[in-house]
Amino acid sequence: MDRPTILITGSGGFLGRAIAEALRDRYRIIGLDVRKQEGAGGDLETIEVDLASRSSVNAALAQAADKAGGRFASVIHLAAYYDTTGEEDPRYDSVTVQGTRRLLHALKRLGTEQFIFASTLLVHAPSPDIGIRITEQSPIDPAWAYPRSKAETEALIGRERDGVRTVILRLAGVYDEDCRATFIAQQIARIFERLPTAYLFTGNLKAGQPYLHKDDLVDAVVRAVDRRADLDEHTVLLIGEEDTPSYEELQKRLGRLIHGEEWRTLSLPKGLTKAGAWVQAEILDQETDIKPWMIEGSDDHYEIDTSRARAVLGWEPRHALTRTLPEMIRRLKQDPTDWYEKNRLEPAAVAASEPELRQAERRLRRLPEEALRDAEATIARDRRQTSWASMVNAILGAWLMLSPLTIGLLDPVAASPPPALGHELDAPRVRNAWLGVSEMASGAMVILVALLGMGARRHWMQWMTAAVGLWVMLAPLVFWTTSAAAYATDTIVGMLIVTFAVIVPPPPGIHPRALASDDDRPLGWSYSPSSFSQRIPIVGMAFVGFFISRYLAAYQLGHIEGVWDPFFGGAEGTGRNGTEAVVTSWVSQGFPVADAGLGAVAYGLDILAGAIGDRRRWRTMPWMVFLFGLLIIPLGAVSVAFIIIQPPLIGALCTLCIVQAAVTVVLIPYSIDEVLASIQYLWRARRAGEPFWQTFWKGGPALSEDQVPQPDLDRSVWDIAREFFGGGMTFPWTLVASVALGALLTATPVVFGTKAPLYFSDHIVGCLVIAVAVVAMAEVARPLRFANAALGAWVAAAPFLLDGGAPEATAAGVVMGLALVGLSLPRGRRSDEHYGGWDRAIV
Template sequence: MPLLLGEPEALGYGEMQRQIGQIIHGEPWETWYVPKALARTGAWIEEEVLDEDSFIKPWMVDIADDHYALDITRARTVLDWKPKRSLRETLPKMIEALKADPVGWYRVNKLNVSTVAGREEATGGSGMHDAHGKKAMQEHMARMAKMRLHMLWVHLLVIALGVWLLTSPFQLALFNPEIAGNVARDVTQERGLWAPELRNAITGWNEIACGLLLILFGSLALKPKFNWAQWGTTVVGLWLLFAPLFFWTPSAAAYANDTIIGALAIAFSVLVPMMPGMSHEGMMDESEIPPGWTYSPSSWLQRLPIIALGLFGFFIARYLAAYQLGHIGHVWEPFFSGGGTKNGTEFIITSDVSRAWPIADAGLGATSYMIEVLMGAMGSSKRWRTMPWMVTFFFILVVPLGGVSIFFIIIQPIMIGTYCTLCLIAAFAMLVMIPLTVDEVVAMGQYMLRSHRAGRPLIRTFLQGGPDAGGKPDDRASLDEPLRKQAEAAVWGVTLPWTLIASSVLGAWLMFSRLVFGAEGAVADSDHLVGAMIITVAVIAMAEVARPLRFLNVLLGLWLIATPWMLSGATAGAAWNDVICGLLVIALSLPRGTRSNERYGSWDRYVF
């Protein structure tokens, strides 16, 4: 005789979801309803196309609104049985247990812990108020005082840099009116600048003023109560990086001198010594790997490729800036021709687009690269939580400004009519830096969110950093590992799915397809621009935390399909080429592609 055992009151999926939302968020949780066909299609795409191990399966959609009320009359009569608990009464207790310990709750219920790791409220620093915490703080402060004594040499070196800079104008003959060369005079006439002799003199007086300031700030920084003076040295160093560009310095030696002294001043003020203003609780916390992550995105092995690419870009941009400033009379260009007697590179960096900038735009790029190098070298493998402000500005330098720089290089043949080999190489270096950078920004953003949920002051945490409960030391990324393992660690979080590689190849083909199919006008320019954008999106999406960005290429693929009928200048071959490339780009952008075994805490849900 069959017996039905269960709860006679059926709590529907909709009602249960509303109750869960109310308990978790403390307010009504809005639910969006979609047609079953759309929900079934979405579940299929998530599982079959995006390769996600989703809980919701297509067949579940069909039974989502079924009603499972049980008649337990026979069990009551025969066994005198009735349920001791109900889901409606027990649900609040279940959710409270989830909120109290998300990681433990997920682990006990055999769910993916990485989806909630790092979302629990941080409790770091609370132990500072007991006796053990006070003793630990005292020991930490004693170590900091001892470290400061050992680092006094950096401030003495800053003073020495000031003395060097103070005497440089006389050694470089910046006050000698005969020092400016003929090339510098040509630039003066082309740009309508002040006389080279005057610009040299202004550069000299600027070096004297900056030298005095470095001596002043270096002397003040010797005293602990004047540790703010390190920031004064940093400001002077930044100004020295920009000053030769603002003054259009005719002296190549002065330009190199100011760049080197400026970079060293920054390095010996906030890079080599401890940066002033950091949270002591944050420094005492030894955790390097964010909660739920499998590696530290701020480790030295992760940052070394970015620093190397930044230096590579700096040397290229400084070489181009030397031509713009009139320090050299010719720039190497192996492939492309320009107008008149100039090659492609010379034609581009002296074009109207370049002249629109009030300073040498290549020099501005060189300064940006140098700042990226310095910021890339700042901090420890914990800087995603000890220096959130620095990670943010580093991201701004590398990603948005890098994207703008890449875009301007992309449009060179459209607006100017030729290419610049060195510009293309520098743009590629900048593009590769972006996927290597975004994981650190994600870790920093997760930390800021956890700190906000824990009730820490948002601005102070952003500027000073802090501890983070749930993190752990990093025993994977070591410079003592074999070279092969170091190379692998340098690109953790970045994979090369064949779909994204193929998208990049299609983008490159589009950039040069006009030469094959004879496209002209708007269609040819569109193919070049869209091809470069496809490459950019595909390369950035190689970072697993940025993998969803590949869907932007779906929009670009749709544009390619519509291009032959919307723009002029397409031949029959070019039209078919755009349609086929558009369809291929769309197809290649749907699958997620290869994913590594690395995990990114609560961000794992966005790696689809």
């Protein structure tokens, strides 16, 4: 005998699948959903449908009727539009209301015994007071868009059912042991993460709403289907738990279950909460799960009387939310990321939570020996395949030993004192001779150490070779060589020695445990901050700074007679342009070596540190990431400080120094995410039982599980460029405008005729504003933008406190200052990237 057919709309959803599973033993199930999918055991036949399209509804029902032999025992209508914004959306009408009308009209032409509509108890007005229960006859007064659409649909069904037996189920919020109830899940997440909002509420803490376990809902639907012939032509039933825990009671229960403590909740006035939510959404441009309609309805209390469901269906709930909470929280603690995914929350927020780290600790204790052996074998294979690098370094050492003879370092030489010299020096021939001796000794050391370390696992020898290479880069500056050839040769050879000593794989000193896994993304991160597509452009920009510094250093050492500056001039009568005046000023002369040369060495180290390691180096070489950050971030601060002091202390401006500072500041936001990832990893690895200093110096194992490494350079150049410009960076118009205002502040003498001391103030603040805004373009550093609000306040006040401003400059200062304050408040657009637990700091 053929089984009766049940048609379920929204069959692919959480409830649709559960209802289909309960009915499929006695009924044939056909599903309608926006996407075709297979049910459990393949028994659920799914037909794609768009309820907003009449033709789609008609075609889907014709197909379903053909499968069912033209008759349905029951149609269970679950599909509807829903969101939590509380705002009106055209889809509430096109999908929920008119979609139901289209469905009903199409069903009238077919044999349909019953039509069950899943509504919500929120179509009712709240209970008049705590202790007063709502019945099916209580007033209909939905408070926001979603229940309003359900109420309109109920009315439509009552008008247009035309003899079809209908059942309206006004459901409470549905949950199961994994939660899946949106507002309960958000409440649990706030307490689990100890967010500030977890301690706050607006409205009546004694108010609450009933809930409904998924299995009890399924039971009610099954009973309604089975008793379809016995029900009235139009039946309305409230389905939910009569026990209504208050918000305060839930807070206390959750606090005890999650953290083992009494959870205190402060009730705020609605006006204050609305103002805070408005500032957060409209001024700070931040997302919030607290919507205006929620604040308005925070006093609403719902208690329901389900006696009619007991009388008509013989139904009553077998579960209770308060009894299910312990299991719900147990599952959360067992696997927070999985729980968050099931509840459509962001799992990155809890990827490094205590339960996840305990899981990581258990995994690390049983790290497979095979993986360690494979890692050791890979290191040995790479060492064999790259043993040629030691031979190359030996050749470079020989080059260094012969270099003094080939470039004439030991020959007599006459030279004027270097332009940037600020202290006494030995004669040029003596300085060059010392450099020659240094090159010979360094070359001999490189040959010795490189050859001795070829067949041995002596990592210190590789680092000793790299240290010699660093000294080779510094030596021409220390000895103030007069030889441009020596300076160029030593810079290049020194960088090559470091490259062949420690950058050519495998980098020395990494523990095999760190290489035993390919996992390349930190816990809770959506990308690897150490990928080559992230680092290569940084290295490219470092080369720009390196070339500029080398050019300026050549002038400071006296290797060239002048430097180029297209915009700025020096003091009258000196014959020097702005750049020449700055790099030979008392500031530069105060350094024991050419300061531009030191900058070139720092940029060279940026290049080398940016190239070493693979896309896992945030955990395999944390110390190198820290060094990389220390080279970039302080170097950026020094470059900005050097620009700041030029007008007030030196009396000139340097075009190339400004370009150099701009490059250095841009490097900071592109590198800061990798530093953050290493800091997070060291902290989390320590909590997972890994020794801190060993992890810092030798790296550590992956804390994540079964990641699939992302593609890196094996993509198109456009994809690589997109990741570089978008990976961890966004460019809100507010920050771009702040950069423009900072540039305008540095130009107030030209634009508004300001003079010192107001001009000096504008120049200093303008440089700081630009630096802050550029660094804040990195999402992990976005809160730094608030510093520009304080700087903007000073800009607005400065014309009244300092001399040097005409009336138009005063007005401009006030406008620019207030604009900076306003531009510094919105966070701006967030990308889809995640940064572990740091997401919540991006305010």
